[in-house]
Amino acid sequence: MGTKFRAAVITLFLSSLLLPLVFSESNDGFVRVELKKFKLDENNRNADRLTRQILDSKIARGIVRLKNYQNMQYYGEISIGTPPQKFTMGFDTGSSNLWITSSKCYFYRACYYHSKYYARRSRTYKANGTYAMVGYGKDSISGKISQDNVLVGGLTIKNQDFIEATKLSGPEHKNTKYDGLLGLGFQEISSGRVVPIWYNMMNQGLVQNPVFSLWLNRNTEEEEGGQVVFGGIDPKHHKGDHTYVPVTRKGYWEFDMGDVSVNGKPIGVSGFSAMVDSGTSLLLGPTVVITMLNHAIGAEREDNPKCKSIVRMYGKTILNMLLVKEKPKKICPLIGLCRVDGKKSNNIRTFQCNTCELIVVWMESQYKRNHTEDCILNYIDQLCDSMPARQPSLVNCLQISSMPIVSFLIGGRNFTLSPKEYVLPIGGIACISGFSSFDIAPPLGPIWTLGNVFMGRYHTVFDHGKMKVGFADAA
Structure with a gap:
């Protein structure tokens, strides 16, 4: 009761001393403050300071400021x-x-x-x-x-x-x-x-609006690491309009994503869903695509003789089966590398089956580009060494400037990531790729997880009322 009384006295004091001071709420969920000039002298300097404190607390309602580690x-x-x-x-x-x-x-x-x-x-x-x-x-x-x-x-x-x-x-x-x-x-x-x-x-x-938004600052030297706004969008932290896509399945903030491209050229593997996840540091995707991405950006490779042996023994057979007019729906069971019933019997069989299925997708992507047989087999052989033996993959810090632009097609717009945005320096002694493989089994997967590597580049809006997610350039 005493607190309410003091607040009432302060409000009455300010309203009589300070002129017309109007609070208004706008459609974006923020409290706007309209101010008019008045002459500031020594007698009302303390009142001005108190007013700013009140206004700051009013605007900050629903906002959580983040630290960035x-x-x-x-x-x-x-x-x-x-x-x-x-x-x-x-x-x-x-x-x-x-x-x-x-x-x-x-x-x-x-x-x-x-x-x-x-x-x-x-x-x-x-x-x-x-x-x-x-x-x-x-x-x-x-x-x-x-x-x-x-x-x-x-x-x-x-x-x-x-x-x-x-x-x-x-x-x-x-x-x-x-x-x-x-x-x-x-x-x-x-x-x-x-x-x-x-x-x-x-x-x-x-909250006034069923919307919350996130801005993640990628500049580690600035004091404010980011911001969560409950009930609205802070226009200071984005440039231009948001591109919205509908939520396709309630659970995660999931939506349909199109092609993934490297320097403007689609890699040939698409049709996956994606979710935006502020609790994930990197950008995660199916192994089949992450292997191609990390190969394209020049991530360090390790010799993978097991994968290469499958390419040498079965590569031409798989390729020939892809060339026929009525190609079989399941190639790997036909050549004996996967069980017909789809079950996995042991670690060796699991590795052979998974690797075969990756090879089929890789070959299909290259075949669509009209590459020759030798080019396709040579490319698949190289991808074997780019398969993620360890997570995350290392990259050469000295080659960041020459790495390609990677883009993701969402809602008809290509959202690009530069090498400086998808490569993370670690402790000043190494660099890692921001692309890491994480396979989620059906029916939830396969799915992309757009973590902080992506969200740091793009301000994100989560519209619960209209069941959609929006992305705009972060500011």
Whole structure:
């Protein structure tokens, strides 16, 4: 009650002293402030300073400012509980759960690298007790679901369910700069059927528009590493209009993507879906395409005799089967490298089958370009050495300026990445390709994951109301 009284007095004081000061809300979800000039003298200098503080807090509502760690991790601050307990969080459009390291996380080394949530210290904590687990590739977290108030960018989300993580499995958790993740995907992929925090922002009327946007700064020397805006778009951080594409499947922010090109020439493998994922540092894609991309940019290669032996033994046979008018739908089972029923029996058979299927796609892409048989077989032989033996692939730092432009066709526009944008220097001693292979099995895959390498170049809008994703040049 005392706080409300002081706020009322300040407002009355400013309104009588400062002239017409008008707040208005526009369609982009931001609070606009219209100002008129007045003569500033020593008597009202303090009032002017106080006014700026009020305006700054008004405009900043719904905005989370991010830190950037080596262009690999982006994280911002939230609070949970009453009184608030502060945490640094990754804002992840590739998952849907909110989780935080629990004070009951004892038996995993990663537990001791992060701030922890203490339920008993919060007056607004409510127990749920349901067990939930979330997987992130080779890593996972698990624990019991709890409920508390969460403060994000000045917005208080009441009674938000989240996972108190007591188990942090996998090698990466101890290396992260954040204490947990705030998932911004759809509820369809939420573990434990938990309502995501973004849904509750909308349900509780905390945002004017059902839209949020991300800007990731790739300049590591600047203080501000990025920005998440809940309820709108900050025009300062993009140039030109956004190109929008419809969400094709709720779960991830997934859409259809067209050709991938190198220096303006399509590589000949397309038709994959893509999702935009702020929780992934690199740009991930199916091995069949990533191998071709890393070969095209000149990533370092390693001799792959197993792959080459398959090319030498079966290459001409596969190519001849592709040349017939009615080519078979499944070539690899016909030549005995894959089982007819599609099952994989052992590691050797799995490698042979997977490699054969890659070779078929590579040959088809080259055949469409009317290359000769010798050219095709020689190219496939080279691709064998570009297959990702280790992740990510190394590139020569001295050759970045001569590497090609890579582009992705989305919504009729080619979104380009220059070598300086897709090559990442690591510790000043090495450089890695921003393209890394990650195969997701059907029915969810195969799919591209456009992570921070892409999002750092393009400001991204997530329109939940109209079920679409938009990209514009970042500013």
